Amino acid sequence: MVTGFVGAGGAPRAVVRVRSVRETRAAVKCCASSTLHAAATSSPARALPRGFFRRWIAQFADYDPAQYLPFMIGNDALGSIEKEFALELQAASPDDEFVVELERCEIDGEFFLTVPGSVRLHPRLIELPSVQERSDRVERVLRVLQQQGAIQGWRNERQPVVAHFADKPFLEVERAAVPYLGCQSFGTHINGYVRRAAGPQGLYVWLSRRSRNKPTYAGRLDQMVAGGQPVGLSLSDNVLKECEEEATLRGALLDNLHMSGVVSYRYSTRKGLSTKTLFTYDIELPGDFEPVNSDGEVEAFMLVRARDALVQLTQEPDLWKPNSALVFLAWCVRHGVYTMEDDPDDWLSVTAALHPYSHS
Amino acid sequence: MVTGFVGAGGAPRAVVRVRSVRETRAAVKCCASSTLHAAATSSPARALPRGFFRRWIAQFADYDPAQYLPFMIGNDALGSIEKEFALELQAASPDDEFVVELERCEIDGEFFLTVPGSVRLHPRLIELPSVQERSDRVERVLRVLQQQGAIQGWRNERQPVVAHFADKPFLEVERAAVPYLGCQSFGTHINGYVRRAAGPQGLYVWLSRRSRNKPTYAGRLDQMVAGGQPVGLSLSDNVLKECEEEATLRGALLDNLHMSGVVSYRYSTRKGLSTKTLFTYDIELPGDFEPVNSDGEVEAFMLVRARDALVQLTQEPDLWKPNSALVFLAWCVRHGVYTMEDDPDDWLSVTAALHPYSHS
Numbered sequence: 001m002v003t004g005f006v007g008a009g010g011a012p013r014a015v016v017r018v019r020s021v022r023e024t025r026a027a028v029k030c031c032a033s034s035t036l037h038a039a040a041t042s043s044p045a046r047a048l049p050r051g052f053f054r055r056w057i058a059q060f061a062d063y064d065p066a067q068y069l070p071f072m073i074g075n076d077a078l079g080s081i082e083k084e085f086a087l088e089l090q091a092a093s094p095d096d097e098f099v100v101e102l103e104r105c106e107i108d109g110e111f112f113l114t115v116p117g118s119v120r121l122h123p124r125l126i127e128l129p130s131v132q133e134r135s136d137r138v139e140r141v142l143r144v145l146q147q148q149g150a151i152q153g154w155r156n157e158r159q160p161v162v163a164h165f166a167d168k169p170f171l172e173v174e175r176a177a178v179p180y181l182g183c184q185s186f187g188t189h190i191n192g193y194v195r196r197a198a199g200p201q202g203l204y205v206w207l208s209r210r211s212r213n214k215p216t217y218a219g220r221l222d223q224m225v226a227g228g229q230p231v232g233l234s235l236s237d238n239v240l241k242e243c244e245e246e247a248t249l250r251g252a253l254l255d256n257l258h259m260s261g262v263v264s265y266r267y268s269t270r271k272g273l274s275t276k277t278l279f280t281y282d283i284e285l286p287g288d289f290e291p292v293n294s295d296g297e298v299e300a301f302m303l304v305r306a307r308d309a310l311v312q313l314t315q316e317p318d319l320w321k322p323n324s325a326l327v328f329l330a331w332c333v334r335h336g337v338y339t340m341e342d343d344p345d346d347w348l349s350v351t352a353a354l355h356p357y358s359h360s
Numbered sequence: 361m362v363t364g365f366v367g368a369g370g371a372p373r374a375v376v377r378v379r380s381v382r383e384t385r386a387a388v389k390c391c392a393s394s395t396l397h398a399a400a401t402s403s404p405a406r407a408l409p410r411g412f413f414r415r416w417i418a419q420f421a422d423y424d425p426a427q428y429l430p431f432m433i434g435n436d437a438l439g440s441i442e443k444e445f446a447l448e449l450q451a452a453s454p455d456d457e458f459v460v461e462l463e464r465c466e467i468d469g470e471f472f473l474t475v476p477g478s479v480r481l482h483p484r485l486i487e488l489p490s491v492q493e494r495s496d497r498v499e500r501v502l503r504v505l506q507q508q509g510a511i512q513g514w515r516n517e518r519q520p521v522v523a524h525f526a527d528k529p530f531l532e533v534e535r536a537a538v539p540y541l542g543c544q545s546f547g548t549h550i551n552g553y554v555r556r557a558a559g560p561q562g563l564y565v566w567l568s569r570r571s572r573n574k575p576t577y578a579g580r581l582d583q584m585v586a587g588g589q590p591v592g593l594s595l596s597d598n599v600l601k602e603c604e605e606e607a608t609l610r611g612a613l614l615d616n617l618h619m620s621g622v623v624s625y626r627y628s629t630r631k632g633l634s635t636k637t638l639f640t641y642d643i644e645l646p647g648d649f650e651p652v653n654s655d656g657e658v659e660a661f662m663l664v665r666a667r668d669a670l671v672q673l674t675q676e677p678d679l680w681k682p683n684s685a686l687v688f689l690a691w692c693v694r695h696g697v698y699t700m701e702d703d704p705d706d707w708l709s710v711t712a713a714l715h716p717y718s719h720s
Binding site: 164165166198199200235236252255256257258259260261262264277279281282333334335336339340341344345348351352355 | 617642695
């Protein structure tokens with residue numbers, strides 16, 4: 001069974017084969033091969049349901065700030081911690097590593113002033129001479145919560161905690177604890193695409209299907225290449241590494257690769273607050289390029305007409321890894337695949353909401 | 361004297377001639393022809409001063425909300441009026457057309473509650489059967505203020521007043537009065553560009569120099585094509601009309617034209633609050649295309665390496681029409697000409713600030 005086709009002109013050429021009927025059904029739904037084979041410029045743009053993206057994108061800003069306390073290190077707010085979890089964190093801190101202060105009311109003459117609470121790293125930890133020592137002390141507390149089952153999915157992988165991407169990290173925490181503390185994570189997503197004809201109707205995107213073995217969003221649709229941003233690697237080096245590992249994309253082809261923007265979001269999950277900033281990259285590829293996965297993280301690649309993939313997203317959003325769908329939507333805005341004409345009442349607010357989390 | 365060159369490969373070809381020494385100096389500064397002639401891929405990217413865009417972009421969100429009252433028509437907030445001007449508006453309303461209510465304090469049991477004020481269109485005007493009658497009644501008041509010198513630059517051109525772009529206007533007001541009432545305006549800006557080599561270093565943009573006869577920002581740099589969005593014309597029709605009038609851009613070339621995003625801003629001016637939403641379009645053009653102006657609004661066109669134009673903007677921002685520079689900066693973000701690597705501390709906030717005015 002064939003999930004997608006590539007071919008600069010003449011006969012389509014199969015690129016990936018999948019095995020199960022279930023997989024094939026999803027793939028065919030996604031690729032809409034009859035549309036793929038139609039001449040790119042002659043077939044009309046398939047309609048999008050109005051209002052879908054307004055409702056869909058709301059999930060990426062879905063949290064109640066009143067339920068969270070800022071996580072402060074000195075004067076910097078570096079995360080947001082759900083109030084009940086803050087109390088668990090305090091109870092698990094043998095040496096007051098995390099100092100929790102709930103809201104308080106101050107009386108000054110005739111005015112009542114409610115001061116919002118916070119979770120603070122104890123000054124003793126701030127004064128520790130190394131990131132390593134500080135991070136170890138914090139990890140001791142987090143481990144207690146893991147043993148109690150309050151932190152799930154431990155990965156044994158530390159992530160820097162920063163207010164701004166360019167900051168030197170003052171603390172590193174276990175990756176699984178990041179949402180519980182509401183700290184920011186960063187990632188890089190690369191949109192690979194092919195132009196078969198002029199205009200938005202002539203654009204095709206390379207999508208990957210995530211491996212069934214991935215711990216998160218197994219089997220879902222994703223960008224051609226995507227990955228988290230680890231400590232100690234520049235954005236560019238990380239992108240080149242991911243391009244090589246995930247798609248064997250290398251050499252002169254990379255001349256066309258460029259940063260194209262940023263997508264960010266913040267929403268509540270059962271593990272706390274997911275706060276992510278994804279740096280997006282775009283690369284136009286020649287029609288005869290075929291991505292080949294070498295790190296086992298991708299099950300299949302497919303080349304799909306961009307407009308069809310967007311229509312499909314509105315029909316079955318659950319086929320996608322959610323934040324990758326967000327990155328794809330932002331790409332569609334940049335390339336005129338999703339325009340004001342598609343969604344006159346909502347396009348402006350959807351476009352603005354691609355940046356719901358303020359970086360200020 | 362030559363301001364810019366086009367040439368797909370071999371000898372550069374002059375496209376525009378300007379007359380005065382002053383003009384030539386500005387043009388040469390802008391075009392940096394020595395850089396233009398260097399091979400696009402071999403010359404290194406010129407450095408940008410860090411932090412420039414953070415400071416520069418702050419002007420597009422520079423206003424104090426506390427100085428303004430919402431302009432309400434029924435339950436819709438359709439503008440923002442500076443408090444002193446609101447009182448002038450009230451004084452000029454013989455029949456209470458504009459009802460001004462300053463902040464008031466409500467006492468409910470033990471709580472004091474400050475209710476923000478507003479400027480409201482009188483219900484009698486809301487009940488009028490036609491937009492025309494309503495707009496005429498409003499114009500009568502605005503004319504009084506014009507005669508008093510409180511509204512300047514009367515154009516005899518009405519603009520729709522809407523909360524959302526797609527809304528049917530309930531009121532139309534004289535264009536010169538729009539900032540005084542703080543109502544939204546809309547425009548379309550088209551980035552025309554040429555690719556001479558792979559990657560951001562190979563991108564060249566077509567810039568126009570506005571005619572010396574334009575009432576605003578005469579002689580400043582602008583997009584290849586740009587214009588306000590008038591009543592009764594769709595976005596696409598307006599863009600096609602502007603492309604034809606301003607650059608003689610027509611026919612099959614337009615297949616590559618697509619909407620690419622939106623830039624919006626709100627800042628205070630001596631005339632009130634400038635609140636604009638600019639729909640941006642991108643079009644990649646063949647190397648042998650030359651824009652020709654036919655409506656007298658453009659004095660000259662020039663093709664400039666994008667990175668050079670961006671560096672030049674940081675050196676002499678006053679050469680540009682400010683909002684056109686903002687649209688150019690957003691284009692540079694999309695095409696990797698201005699990236700995180702250029703401005704590690706500020707790129708994220710600058711990128712986010714391209715949408716400072718919320719559409720919610």
